[in-house]
Amino acid sequence: MHVSTVFAEFHRINNVNLRNQFYKELDRHTPKLITLFRDKATKTGKIAEELTKLMRIYDLQEQRDVNMRRALVLCALPVYLREDASKFLRTYNSADGLDLTDTPLAFLTVVTDDTTDASLFSPESICIVVEDKYL
Template sequence: MDTTYALRRQEIVGAVVAPRVRDVVDRWPALLIESQVVAEFHRINNVNLRTQFYKELDRHTPRLITLFRDKAIKTGKIAEELAKLMRIYDIREQHDVNTRRALVLRALPVYLREDASMLFRTCDSADGPDLTDTPVALLTVVTDDTTDSALFSPESICIVIEDEILVNGPTNLAESFLLLFGYIYALDLQYPKKLELTFTFIQKVVMCLEDNKPLKGRLLTLKNDLFNE
């Protein structure tokens, strides 16, 4: 994969018409292996995807949860959605690092007033919902159809790209999100239109990948709140 990297990027990024993801992974099946997605991300950005993601996500998690709690006690639809997530989190007997990460990743788009319903999909079997018009998604398969199960106890999490299940990701939500983020770079995909703030936050604040574009609006406010406690 190292020796064929330049050719692969030319085929993915340099093509006049972007190839279908299925065609790309059929030609480069190693991209279906988690370790190779992480390696490809490093080739593109010279950043260790897993190390950077968890280091910065965990660093910001306490402050983010505080911001979510402060918002949850106010009024309005966003406050209600955050309050629901916080209640589910609070009633759990054990709050380990994985549950905290899952909470932050699910609450972040809510806090930024974005619609994550097409990203975080849930079903009770792997052949569950209609995936038409689903550019990217994390499809959580559960046996117990509750928000608690979807958040913290999934049976599996499938990574969906271009309307089909590409791989079965880790059952850990943060790890599956990390892998999806890696695929976005490895396959040169666009961020979901309704979640540009969320993914830009991951890109710039968590992964520290700059694109020389200034942060605006809600995202700038969130970043200032994080760093100016």
């Protein structure tokens, strides 16, 4: 099933634009979530260390826009919730081969040859993988 089909069906049933509604709600909660992540990052422990690392990378970005804030929240939320997001949040170098075998669902960030952590907030492209196929 294609993304456009999912969006059209959701709109038909609910009369709501799914993509716009998702971003609207994400943007509405982003400031509070970033504050929550910053507070947790001041504590000690493994979760705090991972959040501190993400916040440090975000803070070092010269130009921060809405997409970077969204990326920060989507990457930090599973960390904060103590979930293993390694199979869900994936990053691939565009120069490498892309192997999506046995991937039921993933949020895929494609970066260029830049291997720095900062590339997480300015990827070449982002897509959603559903049943081994990216959308």
